Amino acid sequence: MAEKIRLTLACWTYDRTIPLYDGTVRPEGLELTFLPLWIQEIFYRMLKYREFDVAELSFGAYVASLFEDSPFMAIPVFPSRSFRHNSIYVNVNSGIKEPQDLVGKKVGVPEYRQTAAVWIRGILSDYYDVRPETVMYYTGPLEDPSRRRRYFTVLAETDVLPRYKSIKIVKIPEGKNLSDMLANGEIDAIYSALIPSSFRNYPERIARLFKNYKELEIEYYTRSKIFPIMHVVVMRRNLYENNRWIAKSLYKAFEEAKNIAFEKFITQQLWDFETIHYALPWLFDHYEDTVKVMGDDYWPYGLKKNYHVIETFVRYMYEQGLIPNIIKPEELFAKETIDT
Incomplete structure (x- = not known):
């Protein structure tokens, strides 16, 4: 049996990443050491020292890095999004x-x-x-x-x-x-x-x-139809180039973790319990309103479902003088993940 590759993953413990943190989801061929650090600390340490194999990163910082020394390769996983x-x-x-x-x-x-x-x-x-x-x-x-x-x-x-x-x-x-x-x-x-x-x-x-x-x-x-992307998941480029299969393995794991989190939230914490799981009395109403506006898959991963969002953000980076030219969304991600 082939030995698994050990990787460090620095990421916040969102509901959609906890299955990776607690070991419920294990990426194929990988053994993760999940470091649940404060977001700003992750960004600083990854951008300045490249400390982690895989990390959550500011989307703007990642796009800008592609025009500098390009030290990272991203997968189309977006752990943080927010209207602004x-x-x-x-x-x-x-x-x-x-x-x-x-x-x-x-x-x-x-x-x-x-x-x-x-x-x-x-x-x-x-x-x-x-x-x-x-x-x-x-x-x-x-x-x-x-x-x-x-x-x-x-x-x-x-x-x-x-x-x-x-x-x-x-x-x-x-x-x-x-x-x-x-x-x-x-x-x-x-x-x-x-x-x-x-x-x-x-x-x-x-x-x-x-x-x-x-x-x-x-x-x-x-x-x-834009739910703004804040953060993306990246790996060190040399790691990706030496083991290109890791990109797809990580993508599948993050997707599975998100699906588990959403299924658990919806079925166990909204529908099946007689008592309120979270101290928010109208949480179910909030969920229904979200689905009514944004549909069931309101937090999509992958390139295709986010193409327009990514395209718009790259245009904004260019218009605001942060990158020298516009690139296509597919140029931002490991090619092994863009047809997912």
């Missing part, structure tokens, strides 16, 4: 009441290349006529790391500045953080994947731009 109308925060005294009011304002982004920020700028440009170059961007830590150690900007050393001179970026001073600057009125808005602490601490000063964000996100999905 909810991720724009404004100082209530900034005069920003609607998207067009962002033009000419100072907007904080932890990183210009942050995947959430790429989606936000793209959506604002496509649907609200707020072009990326009409805003002044301020980059730096979202939070004071001495107070909130989990919230630190770990990709600062690898952030990519835009190729277009029309896009203006200012690095905030050492010791400052975007959350406090928004509360103090030093910047007007923030685009962020993480909720700024000032949004909770100073509700009289900070608000979401789109207060009816759920309604707008449903409308956005209905029009675009």
Whole structure:
């Protein structure tokens, strides 16, 4: 019997990855050491030191890496997705009441290349006529790391500045953080994947731009059929080139883990129990609403089902000066997985 290849996998423990974490799913020919690390730590260690064989990675960072030293190869597995109308925060005294009011304002982004920020700028440009170059961007830590150690900007050393001179970026001073600057009125808005602490601490000063964000996100999905991809699964390119079969083995395992998680959630935790499994009284109603809008397979893996989403994101990366040219979605993934 052939000996299995041992691999490290750094990934967060989502419901859709727990079957890989607890050993319910075992990839063919592989023995995984699953490292359930905080997402930002995974990104930093993988981008800077290539520490893991396989890792969850920022989609924006991965696409940008293909035009640099191209150290990774991805499989079309997307463990993190999120709508982003909810991720724009404004100082209530900034005069920003609607998207067009962002033009000419100072907007904080932890990183210009942050995947959430790429989606936000793209959506604002496509649907609200707020072009990326009409805003002044301020980059730096979202939070004071001495107070909130989990919230630190770990990709600062690898952030990519835009190729277009029309896009203006200012690095905030050492010791400052975007959350406090928004509360103090030093910047007007923030685009962020993480909720700024000032949004909770100073509700009289900070608000979401789109207060009816759920309604707008449903409308956005209905029009675009896009459920934005945040993270992708990558392996070190040398590992892939030496063992190309690993890509398909990993893809099948992630797909199986997701299917197990969804089946368990739907059949055991929604339908078959007389008591509430999670402390959310209207969780079933939320699930029904999601399926009504997005269908049963609302979290698809694979290239074909996500082609339009990936194509749109690559276009946004190009339009925002983060990559020099547009590439086809199939060029992003191991060819052994694109016909899945």
